[in-house]
Amino acid sequence: MDVQDPRMRSLLRQANKVADSGKRAAAEQLYRQLLEEDSEVAEAWFGLGQVLNDATEQKAAYQKALALNPEYAEAVRALAELRGEPVPAWAEAAIVEEEEEEPEVETAVPPQKSSVHEHTAVSVADEEVYEFVCYRHPNRPTSLRCYNCGKPICSSCAIKTPVGYSCPDCIREKEDVFFTAKPTDYIIAPVIGLVLSLVAGYLVSRFTLGGGFFTYIIMFFVGGIAGRFIGQLSKQAIGRRRGRYLPQVMVSMLILGTAIWILPYLLVGGFGSLIIFLGPGIFLFVAGGALYSYMK
Ligand SMILES: [Zn+2]
Ligand SMILES: [Zn+2]
Structure with missing residues (x-):
């Protein structure tokens, strides 16, 4: 099962990257944002399970992933480990197989998706310099993040505040709480x-x-x-x-x-x-x- 939408794929890759770097709270935010847009992405449920702290919530996330894709080996293993049960042999085997294949999967994109391929190639190259892509402009790589919610923002979306750069959503949220006047x-x-x-x-x-x-x-x-x-x-x-x-x-x-x-x-x-x-x-x-x- 593969994520087809390039925007979703980019968001997912970004979230995985943030998770890998150990920023669990920021990664959780990104996974949730992704799932809000499309709740059928098994990989995002699995990723969410990896960064959550509460075991019950973790189990629920893995179960969601497995409901979407019952053969999701990593989710099977993670759930089994969480429950203290033995990991099914087929899942272990699938994971080992996938890890061996992984380098190839990363670089080789099926030739029929040529436009997608170009897009992916560009952002992979850019990501060596920039860590993320703007959550409002998936084609703009950036290294800025909102100090409040952790979402990546490009320089034209970032708003400077005394405590750091903020995304427009967080600014609006704060203002809405403060300014309540009606037009009348x-x-x-x-x-x-x-x-x-x-x-x-x-x-x-x-x-x-x-x-x-x-x-x-x-x-x-x-x-x-x-x-x-x-x-x-x-x-x-x-x-x-x-x-x-x-x-x-x-x-x-x-x-x-x-x-x-x-x-x-x-x-x-x-x-x-x-x-x-x-x-x-x-x-x-x-x-x-x-x-x-x-x-x-
Ligand atoms: Zn932007
Ligand atoms: Zn924000």
């Missing part, structure tokens, strides 16, 4: 944020434009409280969900809601009188920071 949250929260910012901006512009030192001190406190308050209210309205861009969107609403009241003064007074905007400026700076960190 991106409407509800900014609308609430804008309304509150308009109120706050109006009051701030009324009481601080041209204000002196005392106003600046007050704006430090008011800004912090206002930013937090706006964040709290809008976050409550969206069920405390997080959105990847929500902090930026909310700060934009705050700037918009405040700037609208200051703009007329700016147009009349020009930039020459910038000092009168110091009060609102401090407010925006402190409130924006508080809002941003609250929404994060």
